[in-house]
Amino acid sequence: MNQTRRGFMGKAFGAVAGVGAVGALYAMKRSWDPLPSVKAAGFTTIDVSSCAENKLVVEKWRGKPIFVLRKTAEMVAAQDEAQNARDIIVEGAHFMIAIGLCTHLGCIPAYREDKTDFKCACHGGEFDSSGINTVLPPEKPLLIPPFKVTGSTVVLGEEGEVYKKMKESGLIA
């Protein structure tokens, strides 16, 4: 058998095996992907009209805790521009709605009613009542989930007008 023929056989074998290996890796990667049933958008509807002022309500959306906080008039009056921009207004009342996971490593911060702020027990991070980070290690505010306001209810998982505006102005992340 001559060398070129043997070389060709080797390359052909290598090429077929290579294609097979790439295909197998792709299949393995896809098998680790979240299932369609998991990904299918979970929509959570919250009726916020029953929320009491300065009492944190925790809802669940796609397995994550969602903080809903109705602010008092004093809290709203004391806010600056950045804090106002994150408020979600439902029937005239100011709400903070955010994913209740610390943007450091994903623990759930606790709400302190007396100080009107959030404290994360894991690594000591703090957020104000608008979800803006005030004490390290978290370097970003709490995330605002996609939402749509309809009457007195807020639908999570759907991008409404207000959410899109917030996203354009870079407030979401």
Place this chain on the structure above:
Amino acid sequence: MAHFEKANSLNEWFDQRLGVNTLQRVLAKEYWIPKDINFLWAMGMVLAITFGILLISGIFLLMYYQPNVDLAFDSVNYTIMQEVGFGWLWRHVHAVAASVVFLIIYIHMFTGIYYGSYKKGRELIWISGMLLFVAFSAEAFSGYMLPWGQMSYWAGMVITNLFSAGSLELNGVVEWIRGDYVPAQAFLTRFFMLHVLLIPVAIMALIGFHFGALRLPHVNNQNGTDIDFEEEAAKYKSGNKAASKVIAFANDFMSKDMFVVAVYLVFFFYLVFWNYAFAMDPVNFDPADGLVTPAHIYPEWYFLWSYEILRPFSKDIGLIAFAFAQVIFVMLPFLDRSPNTVPANRRGLFKFWFWAMLVDMIVLTAMGKLPPAGIFSTIGLVAALVFIGLWLVLPIITKLEKKL
């Protein structure tokens, strides 16, 4: 087919077909171990036995464990602990062994560092050993997920979040690893697979690699003496065992090894029967709840030192420091620039480096367990900086070391 004579004994029958006598000679009777060693050289056998104990206890746990988010917690805390005859024994043996194995790994590692057993031909022993450390860490973490208690869930949340790589925000990667937005069924089942199949298989392969890497350079000794193994073996085989600097692995060295193992097992079973609680976090006796974070999330004691290197810094710097701490030990054979293979106490500044590293890791471990506040935060930060600093100066101080 090869020509076979009629065998006169069972041993001969197997030898003709498997070469068992050759195997025995190469792996035991003529595998030479220096005489000049101490009990610290038995830690490899202690680890092998502990791995065997983990495997056997794990097999029995596997018969009743249910990898399902609704059933896992009760299958461990009710079925195995209350119903299965001696189920508690397997669980306590497994938990204690999983914790103690890291104590022995750290002793084994620091023995190697002290005696310079990673140098001049022994680099692959060190590297395969560090790969085993990584594999054991992954095995411990994946196993910790399985009881699906609060610490399982939240440790799973925090550790998988590390893969978002800080400000790079690779949330897709995190969701891919979990198979969901949060740790849930897909997460539990895949970590179950990793824990009972893929990682144990990798560990067994790495143990083979680790032993193989040891065969040619041979075991180091207490004084770093360069032994001519062929010459010493010839003395031993000629009957002059007293003058020879080596003994056979089996049965000579094995009998000493097993003595240390026996002492260790007394300590081990004392822990299993009377003091197992240290290996069972009380918080993990609450079922997993995605809406309630435990007041303090801390890892098991053996991960505390690297956790403390992550904690005092801002997110990105913390992650970089953490990644540094995870990989830097692997580089030891190349960062130590000194040609001397002798115990640390004869090696100039390295003597201080060794003890400083050991003490620093103990301080990091202690601070990692304490809440991140006040003076403890400061001590933790200093210890983390010292850890990084020690690695940065290592090539310099070892380069300055005089050749002995």
